[in-house]
Amino acid sequence: MTRVNDRLKDRAILVTGAAGAIGRATAERLSIEGARLVLADRPGTPLEQICTELGKGHSAAFYDAAASGSGETLVQGAVAALGRLDGVCNIAGVYGKARSTDVTDVDWNLCLQVNLTSAFTIARGAIPHLARTRGCVVSTSSLAALEGLAYSTAYAVAKAGIIAMTKSLAAEYASAGIRFNAVCPGAIRSGMSAAKPVPDADPDLTFRRSKLLGFEGGLGEPRDAAAAFAYLVSDDARFVSGSVLVVDGAQFQI
Ligand SMILES: NC(=O)c1ccc[n+]([C@@H]2O[C@H](COP(=O)([O-])OP(=O)(O)OC[C@H]3O[C@@H](n4cnc5c(N)ncnc54)[C@H](O)[C@@H]3O)[C@@H](O)[C@H]2O)c1
Numbered sequence: 001m002t003r004v005n006d007r008l009k010d011r012a013i014l015v016t017g018a019a020g021a022i023g024r025a026t027a028e029r030l031s032i033e034g035a036r037l038v039l040a041d042r043p044g045t046p047l048e049q050i051c052t053e054l055g056k057g058h059s060a061a062f063y064d065a066a067a068s069g070s071g072e073t074l075v076q077g078a079v080a081a082l083g084r085l086d087g088v089c090n091i092a093g094v095y096g097k098a099r100s101t102d103v104t105d106v107d108w109n110l111c112l113q114v115n116l117t118s119a120f121t122i123a124r125g126a127i128p129h130l131a132r133t134r135g136c137v138v139s140t141s142s143l144a145a146l147e148g149l150a151y152s153t154a155y156a157v158a159k160a161g162i163i164a165m166t167k168s169l170a171a172e173y174a175s176a177g178i179r180f181n182a183v184c185p186g187a188i189r190s191g192m193s194a195a196k197p198v199p200d201a202d203p204d205l206t207f208r209r210s211k212l213l214g215f216e217g218g219l220g221e222p223r224d225a226a227a228a229f230a231y232l233v234s235d236d237a238r239f240v241s242g243s244v245l246v247v248d249g250a251q252f253q254i
Contacts (some may be wrong), residue, residue, distance in 0.1 A: 007234045009034035012082035012133075014075065016065070016122065017092035019045035021190030022140070025222035026089055026229045031056050033230055038078040041092065065092050065114045071121025075129070085129040087233040090119040090139040090162075095192045097151040097201070108154045115158035120165055123180070127173060134177035136241075138232045139166055141184040143208070143248050150205035151198045163244055170242030179241035183228045186210065186248025188220040210249030220249055 008030055015030065017023035018039035027039050027050065037058040039047050047060035059081045063074045079085050094114045098107070123137045130136065144152055145159035162182055170180040187193045187208060197206060209218025228245050231237055246252060 006034040007236065008230070011035045011086040011233070012078075012084045013087040013089065013233060014038045014040060014061075014078040014082075014085065014122075014126070015089045015091060016040045016063075016074075016118075017090075017140075019047055019050060020091065020093075021192070021222040022185065022188060022225045023089075023091040024050060025226035026091060027054060027058070029223065029226040029230045030089075030233070031058065033234070035087075035233075036082055038081050040074055040078070065118035066110060068113075068117075069121070071118050072125035075122055075125035079129050084133055085126055086133045086135045088122060088126050088130075088135075088137045089229050089233065090122055090137065091229075092118065093140060093192070095152070095155055095195055097195050097198045099151060099198055099201075100153045103154060111154035112158045112161070115155065116161040116165070119162060123165070123169060127169075127176075127178065130178045131173075131176045136179035136181070136233055136237075137166075137169070138229050139180070139182050141166075141182040141244060143184060143186040143246070143252060146184065146246070146252065151201060166244070167242045174241060179232075179237070181232045181237070181240060181242070182244045183225055183232065184244050184246045184248070185225045185228075186220060186246070186251035187218070188222055188225055188247075189217070190222060193219060208248075208251040210251045212249035215249055218249070218251075220247060224249075 019041040031054045040061040043062045051058045063070045141162040142159040144156040166182040
């Protein structure tokens, strides 16, 4: 990866979903740019190994985004570990394809809890700390939020909620100096974009693919999303708040 500069030198940042494809690539990118990190993900994920591989004394925090109240606890632990908080990258998420008539209330609530409610509770817990540092929150939406996505209604709704949350918090906390933005990836190479299709699904209603020259299989790479997170948490984006940065190689237009 190209070294940009030390634009995140000593910034204290919490990254959720850090054992996943985009979260890990983001952690790597932020670390290269000089940030001090708390990497968070589910119990059982190899966070300690990732911290060791990044080699800069970052720390691991295990939490379950499906558990109510886990967001605030996670933030408290991150502030204790880092001594301050300059930024949060809300990247944890779950995806699954199912015919909408097969989605139970339990499935629906779990999808919204992990993808949306947990991101909100983390942002809510972080706000008092970010007000001290004029920090920021970057959350993860999806092209599904802008276009809808067949067989993924709950996911698309949760990701649309991320955009509404981001814009609402950006307006409410602008005078406190806190910025809120969202990265909106199209199909990026990961376990998530390889999700099992619904049996007998309409083949035209699968993930879109980019026609941008040079992208194998029409997919972006995790580092393409990571670069967007790094920009939005940095001072290069100091006048950027309430924005949605689409990273999709023009999948949107196809
Ligand atoms: N890959 C894509 O094509 C794509 C497109 C649009 C948006 N996104 C979003 O990007 C983010 C990262 O996705 P990815 O592609 O890296 O997928 P991924 O599955 O590799 O990573 C998701 C991470 O979230 C964590 N997670 C899931 N449930 C959790 C829970 N209950 N508690 C704590 N952590 C939990 C997982 O352990 C995993 O490390 C997600 O929010 C996803 O919705 C991905």
